[in-house]
Amino acid sequence: MINKESPHKITVHDVAKKAGVSTATVSRVINNSDTVNNDLRIRVQTAINELGYRPNRAAYHLRSGKVKRVGVLFADIRNPFFTSVLAGIENYLHQADYALILGNSDENQKIERMQLQAFLDEGVAGIILSSVVNSSEQYQQVIEAGIPILAIDRVPDNLKVDSISINNIKAAKEATEHLINLGHKDIGFIGGPERISTAKLRKLGYLEALEKIPNSKPTIELGDFAQAGGYQATINLLSAHKDISALLVANNLMTLGALEAIHEKKILIPDQIALVGFDDMPWATSLQPPLTVVSQPTYDMGKIAARLLLDRIHNPDSPIQQVTLETHLVVRESCGGLNRDPFQ
Structure with a gap:
């Protein structure tokens, strides 16, 4: 301690x-x-x-010439988003002669604390972290121990460390605006837990876009960033709001759950409901119809994260770097093309 x-x-x-x-x-x-x-x-x-x-086992490893190690702690390693990010991290670390120790917090704050403690005990030189909570308190012990943290994807409030993420507000806003431009007025949103920074920011982007529609009312259900949560949130939303004509889902696993719910209710995509998800997964083009998605540069995010962390390890007093990557909307058949004036 x-x-x-x-x-x-x-x-x-x-x-x-x-x-x-x-x-x-x-x-x-x-x-x-x-x-x-x-x-x-x-x-x-x-x-x-x-x-x-x-x-300071990290310093000991450096002095003794032993293998230098970096801890990587993801919120849910089952999510293909994180496996793609991991590939980028691993590629860069291996080229720099660093070994990688992987941990999975499974979206559980207690497990996250345990994994961070294990990294400290192992003497890692630094940690790449996708956080479970949006508060910096959880990570103070690591910072006080002098181990640099790089926040990836999720950036907790008031955590003064290097970070890399996407512009979540802009990404969700552009996806929602695309649906508005197709003529949709009643657009639902399946979001994630608001204790997670990405979930909170994507919800804000959705809300900002809806301001373009006069007298619009947000229709929001929150899931848990997992498939089951996406399914239940979509069931709840569609049951309570039968006038919904389009749906934006805030992550890839919840999109699978949303698809399950939509098919269960025998609603046709895109004829009866347009659908846009996050993350361009390999299966997105195999769906019928192919899925419109917000594509994130996951592999590049991983490589840049590893570079930023190693920069911090070798230059501990350098200014904090906060990198924001751009996304792009990959338009496919699932969002349809109503082409009517949304303000009529």
Whole structure:
């Protein structure tokens, strides 16, 4: 644990002073040397625990010439979005002679804390993080331990670290405006949990676009960024709002759930409802009709994220970099083409 009461970062010298031993003895205890007697080992370990000292294993790996490692923690590794991002990260790290340790928080705050602790224990040089929550408090222990974090895709509020994401507001706004330009007035939105930054921002983009339609009323159901949540949210929305003629879904897995719900209700796409999703997955063109999507540059996002993190590791005092990548709308048959005036 980090010692919250200490005005400075605890060092090996602090441990040595408290235990009444040399710094060399402390180092031998940390490295599990068998040359330290049991009494000294207990004294040193007690001092470590009381002070909250955490050995800088990343620095040790660098000094010793051992493999340098980066932790990558994703919110849901089952999501094809993250696997594509991972490919970009892995490519760049391997070229830079860094190994990758992968973790999956499964959209669970407790698991995320556990994974972050494991990364600290493993002595990673830095962490690429897709966060589960939108608060910076969850990540203070890592920052106080001196391990750089790169926020990818999701950027928690007030977390002052390097980041890379898309312009979520613009992406959702442009997708909604496309449906408006096709003549739709009653456009529904299937969003994600608002504790997640991307979900909150995509909802804002949808709302901004609806301002173009006089007297429009937002129609929103929130899911959980998983297929089951997308299914249930779509069932709820379509059951309560039978006049909906178009639907924007805020991530790829929820889009699959939305498709399941639409087919279950025997609603025809795009004749009875137009559909736009997020992320251009390989299966998008195999659907009938092929799916209109907001395409994100996932592989490039991964490569740039890895570059930014390594830059931070080697230049810890450089200015914070916040990179925003552009998306583009890939128009296919699922959104149809009503071509009527939305203001008639």
